[in-house]
Amino acid sequence: MDRRKFLTYVGSGCCGFILNSCATAPITERKQLKIIPEAKLNAQAAAIFEKIKNKEKMSSDINKLNEIKEIGKRMQDSISKYFYQSNQEDPTTNFDWEYILIENKKIKNAWCMPGGKIAIYSGMLEVTKNKNGLAAVMGHEIAHAVAKHSVERASRGVILNTSAQLIDIFSGGKLSSVNRTTGMDTIGLLSQLGIMNPFNRKQESEADYLGLIFSSLSGYDIRETVKIWERMSKLNKGKSSPEFMSTHPSAENRIKKINEWTNEVTLEYPPIKVS
Ligand SMILES: [Zn+2]
Numbered sequence: 001m002d003r004r005k006f007l008t009y010v011g012s013g014c015c016g017f018i019l020n021s022c023a024t025a026p027i028t029e030r031k032q033l034k035i036i037p038e039a040k041l042n043a044q045a046a047a048i049f050e051k052i053k054n055k056e057k058m059s060s061d062i063n064k065l066n067e068i069k070e071i072g073k074r075m076q077d078s079i080s081k082y083f084y085q086s087n088q089e090d091p092t093t094n095f096d097w098e099y100i101l102i103e104n105k106k107i108k109n110a111w112c113m114p115g116g117k118i119a120i121y122s123g124m125l126e127v128t129k130n131k132n133g134l135a136a137v138m139g140h141e142i143a144h145a146v147a148k149h150s151v152e153r154a155s156r157g158v159i160l161n162t163s164a165q166l167i168d169i170f171s172g173g174k175l176s177s178v179n180r181t182t183g184m185d186t187i188g189l190l191s192q193l194g195i196m197n198p199f200n201r202k203q204e205s206e207a208d209y210l211g212l213i214f215s216s217l218s219g220y221d222i223r224e225t226v227k228i229w230e231r232m233s234k235l236n237k238g239k240s241s242p243e244f245m246s247t248h249p250s251a252e253n254r255i256k257k258i259n260e261w262t263n264e265v266t267l268e269y270p271p272i273k274v275s
Helices: 003-010 038-055 062-085 122-128 131-146 149-160 164-171 187-192 201-217 223-237 243-247 252-268
Strands: 022-024 031-033 098-102 110-113 117-121
Touching: 031 149, 038 098, 038 110, 038 117, 038 149, 062 098, 062 117, 062 131, 062 201, 110 131, 117 122, 117 131, 122 131, 122 223, 131 149, 131 201, 131 223, 149 201, 201 223, 201 252, 223 252
Parallel strands: 098 117
Antiparallel strands: 022 031, 110 117
């Protein structure tokens, strides 16, 4: 799998009408529109992250939290090393990485805010099951941040002039429309960054692809990734509604693509040695 094949799959959108704002996503080189400054969005995210830490119950499972931090550290080092070695700008230069484990067995979700603020809900651990599964989910979420999908989304909102979320971000106002994904009292906070809304299909696909790459570079077994989605699909058919599915609408096509990419990514992005 090379980037051309990836672009053939997701398509390479054009945003030529604002030339200076046109950027490309790392590795895939998909064209992106970015007119909102990353620093502004990261600062906003960091402030919201602090509020969430105060509002939500943090897990007392220190071993699990340490495992999350260990996986995260390996990923952040591998990502930086990869971009350094391939002579590309490291997209995580301005990140201030942080990891939390929120105690809530009912919520099967995880997210990564712009700037590298990552949260896992304890309910998600029932789906990830093992270290490779956890790495798969973290890789996917980290990929959204590394590819600056929130910056892209916020920028698109400015262009379309329809984004209530964006007005909220810069005015600090209250969001009028409440996200229906219930279960969290932090929902309003998360909505401000659009974290509880699904990213678009291209972004999701890109996060799947880059997530596989980051997990593989970090030395995790990415064959577990497709199993996560299968476990998620099964859960979704039952009584409980896993939030990860509502923010990550899955399809057979998605599982099929991940399966197709797995061998190629394993070969092309072997574990990177970080000193
Ligand atoms: Zn996603």
